[in-house]
Amino acid sequence: MLPYGRQSVDESDVTAVTTVLRGDWLTTGPAVAAFEAELARWTGGVPCVAVTSGTAALHVAYVAAGVRPGDEVVTTPLTFVATAATAALLGARVRFADVQPDTGNLDPDAVTALLTGRTRAVTAVDYAGHPADYDQLREVTERAGALLIADAAHSIGAAYKDRPVGTLADLTTFSFFPTKTVTTAEGGAVAAADPELRTRAARFMNHGLVREPALQREPDVGGWHQEVHAFGLNYRLPDVLCALGVSQLRRLARFRERRAELVARYNVLLRDVPGLTLPARRAYVSPSWHLYPVRVRHGRRREVYDRMRAAGIGVQVNYIPAYWHPVFEDLGYRRGMCPAAEAYYAEELSLPLFPDLTDAEQDHVVDTLAAILR
Numbered sequence: 001m002l003p004y005g006r007q008s009v010d011e012s013d014v015t016a017v018t019t020v021l022r023g024d025w026l027t028t029g030p031a032v033a034a035f036e037a038e039l040a041r042w043t044g045g046v047p048c049v050a051v052t053s054g055t056a057a058l059h060v061a062y063v064a065a066g067v068r069p070g071d072e073v074v075t076t077p078l079t080f081v082a083t084a085a086t087a088a089l090l091g092a093r094v095r096f097a098d099v100q101p102d103t104g105n106l107d108p109d110a111v112t113a114l115l116t117g118r119t120r121a122v123t124a125v126d127y128a129g130h131p132a133d134y135d136q137l138r139e140v141t142e143r144a145g146a147l148l149i150a151d152a153a154h155s156i157g158a159a160y161k162d163r164p165v166g167t168l169a170d171l172t173t174f175s176f177f178p179t180k181t182v183t184t185a186e187g188g189a190v191a192a193a194d195p196e197l198r199t200r201a202a203r204f205m206n207h208g209l210v211r212e213p214a215l216q217r218e219p220d221v222g223g224w225h226q227e228v229h230a231f232g233l234n235y236r237l238p239d240v241l242c243a244l245g246v247s248q249l250r251r252l253a254r255f256r257e258r259r260a261e262l263v264a265r266y267n268v269l270l271r272d273v274p275g276l277t278l279p280a281r282r283a284y285v286s287p288s289w290h291l292y293p294v295r296v297r298h299g300r301r302r303e304v305y306d307r308m309r310a311a312g313i314g315v316q317v318n319y320i321p322a323y324w325h326p327v328f329e330d331l332g333y334r335r336g337m338c339p340a341a342e343a344y345y346a347e348e349l350s351l352p353l354f355p356d357l358t359d360a361e362q363d364h365v366v367d368t369l370a371a372i373l374r
């Protein structure tokens with residue numbers, strides 16, 4: 001089955017990993033800082049903290065933002081459930097704002113309508129790798145006294161009005177799952193320009209440990225002394241995976257270019273196929289395409305999904321609206337709440353997109369899809 005996304009791993013990745021395996025530090029070693037530094041080159045210099053997954057990154061970001069029971073977090077339903085689940089786990093009430101019907105990104109006006117004195121954070125998702133409308137989101141979020149979070153699991157390397165992803169929100173989260181644009185197998189990161197947010201993030205992902213004597217309550221106990229001032233978890237990304245991350249980031253420019261090339265080819269090859277809506281793109285963004293999301297009109301998405309899979313083409317659907325999951329349904333969330341997101345979901349189909357997809361394989365995807373729809 002041709003997958004909808006897959007990693008691109010070459011000998012330089014294998015060498016990077018085996019070098020670490022033969023060394024002294026499997027985790028908490030120098031590869032972590034090296035990966036974080038390499039990552040910051042893609043976030044406009046905004047410092048990053050590596051963690052074990054995109055989900056961990058979201059959890060850490062919400063903790064750093066101070067999300068607690070009674071708070072509200074506004075986000076999009078057109079995302080992987082983790083964007084909302086991590087806020088709900090902290091006791092926040094998740095409020096789903098609808099999306100723009102063409103990009104699938106959070107609609108700033110819909111966000112505005114949901115802001116209250118309890119809104120702690122607004123989390124945008126750069127759906128498919130196309131940045132959300134950050135200027136407007138920043139404006140409405142600031143007015144409400146909330147923090148702006150970017151779930152950039154799809155969009156590493158993208159830019160909005162020439163500003164790179166990582167600089168656009170107070171906290172930005174990344175995922176390095178194998179289908180994403182760069183991979184560490186499992187992995188993620190949080191970027192934050194504000195030192196206080198960054199410190200809270202860095203503490204929480206490492207048990208809450210305070211190691212700086214100047215900040216300890218009992219700094220004179222001895223060299224072994226460390227203190228926990230707030231509970232934390234272990235979300236450390238090991239050196240083995242950080243080394244893979246460094247090696248992958250060195251090829252990100254090429255990954256991004258090849259993905260853009262494949263997107264441009266899809267746009268041309270699918271232009272005249274009936275019953276399809278191709279992905280929208282704002283003139284002021286420079287996407288880093290993670291997905292190629294087409295919409296299949298006339299209620300034929302299920303049929304096209306089944307027939308593509310039967311033909312060996314691993315199409316995917318991104319995403320089931322987050323609040324359709326029974327866990328949210330049981331909390332009283334009802335279908336119909338975000339009609340644009342639901343309409344988008346009803347038609348959405350992600351076609352194969354990854355750097356090693358060949359032109360011939362892509363032609364086969366296009367021909368198969370066109371044959372079904374014509």
Ligand SMILES: *Cc1c(COP(=O)(O)O)cnc(C)c1O
Pocket residue numbers: 053054055056079080082083125151153154175176177186187188
């Ligand atoms: C992949 C993804 C996540 C979760 O990342 P993991 O690394 O799989 O935990 C969160 N949000 C979005 C939008 C994603 O695509």
